[in-house]
Amino acid sequence: MGEKYLDIDALLALSSQMGRERWRVLSDAAQVVANYLVCHPRVDAVRYPGLKSDPDFPRAANTLVGGFGPLVAYCLAGEWRLWEADERDPREQVMELESQL
Numbered sequence: 001m002g003e004k005y006l007d008i009d010a011l012l013a014l015s016s017q018m019g020r021e022r023w024r025v026l027s028d029a030a031q032v033v034a035n036y037l038v039c040h041p042r043v044d045a046v047r048y049p050g051l052k053s054d055p056d057f058p059r060a061a062n063t064l065v066g067g068f069g070p071l072v073a074y075c076l077a078g079e080w081r082l083w084e085a086d087e088r089d090p091r092e093q094v095m096e097l098e099s100q101l
Helices: 008-018 020-039 057-063 090-100
Strands: 043-047 071-076 079-084
Touching: 008 020, 008 057, 020 043, 020 071, 020 079, 020 090
Parallel strands: none
Antiparallel strands: 043 071, 071 079
């Protein structure tokens, strides 16, 4: 599941649709969320191309400009879910996500 939402080519197209500034803001928030989820004891796996542990990191680092996008896929109790970052403070988004975990 994580792969189909985080396809590098699809993210590249999304970045050109969003514009540089919005892409950067959303990517920064998603990076914070992804790093939080990696450390969460209830989360089984995280897919985000901005994580060095992600198999797509090398290609994403050479392809995507200004961040890795707003989408973070994570596996909770064997079920893949998708988080889409927004313009709010990343800490607010982490707290909202924590309430869902």
